[in-house]
Amino acid sequence: MTTGQKISVTVNGVNYEREVEPRLSLGDFLRHDLQLGGTHLGCEHGVCGACSILIDGKSVRACLMLAIQADGLEITTIEGLRDPQGGHLHPIQQAFVEEHGLQCGFCTPGFIISTVELLAGNPSPSDEQIKDALGGNLCRCTGYETILRSVRLASARVQAGKAAAHNSA
């Protein structure tokens, strides 16, 4: 049973059927088998948060899951956030660009994924709530201040977007 086992996963809306060795991590599977390099691997033992992805809308560490455990699950990675028609960046990605929420960008996919989960559950978080939700993501470059600003801007945009949709309805 150490040899390949068949799995079927949906990543960013696309279904993939692959054979995987049981010890293959989900992070390595996404990066090497599916060529989705946006999910970054830093520490590979759960500490840095760079590998965060969404499974059924919840953020999890891709380095702490086996690919085989993703059989039958729906995954969203950083590549899946861009809107598929117009190709525009997700509002959270756009806010990180505008507020300089990144320098080298290594940690950024993880921060953005964590922010997606945060704003889905709490569209207007306080600074304390932002820090709490992003506490599991490490950044060696920015000093975090611009990340905080990016999330504030994203939150304001999400709110404004909702208000606009409401008014036009």
Next chain:
Amino acid sequence: MKPAPFDYYAPDSVEEAVALLERLEGEDVEAKILAGGQSLMPMLNLRVARPDALIDLRKLDTLKYIRDEGEVIAIGAMTSKSDAEDSGLLKQQQPLFQHASYLIGHRQIRNRGTVGGSFAHADPAAEYGAAAMALGIEMKIVGPDGERVVAAEDFYITFLTADIDSTEILTEVRVPKMAPGTGWSFQEMARRDGDLALAGAAVTLRLEGGNCSEVRVAVFGVNGSPARIAEAEQLLEGSSPADELFRQAGKAAAAAVDEPIADVHGSGDYRRQLISVLVARCLAEAVERAA
């Protein structure tokens, strides 16, 4: 690939999983249960653990529940810690357990990590250990000979070792509800938010005619296993609450800690000092919350 090779099984029922554990044990194959993987996967990636086989409980949806059973809230072992954190039932009727769930790691860890996995892993710095001692939580364990129920005091043996045999599975934790009017507090100190605690404490108590009663003081993170501290409880029991008394109880708790852990994160004396301060803070907050 980081982990060493292993055989992989994902049984469909608890019975099947137990039978598999028993068969592999008979064949001298070292098998490990995989639950949320938030402790085991780092150990596999670092090759600190190199089991021959993994038995993944991910298909056991029957072990995912938080149930009101009258006096007790029953939590299935495969329930995620974020489900415990978000549970309205726990927030209302067992806020100490709910808060302890929230204090564990980060949201990403709690989304995958299971309640049962934390109990089974028995890390001395696990918040649930102190909750188990302070609240009198019981563990339901299933093995080849059927089911047994273990009290918290008997469950924790030492570092990373709980009273679960290699052919057994922890299926449920049974958390007594908090009686209305009970005051509680949970405090810990970690180097960074979400890190494993260097030391921590949990307290529950009631006020009867202005005096403390039914005082429970538990500490964790300081040595091999979480423990209740009778010396501190006795100082409070029947006494009128006062800051000086809380400080004395804190000192008594610190003195009662055997062989505190000393490592790169803090000396034994530092951890003892933390216990002294955290127990006193817990007592003050619990008295404030008691009605």
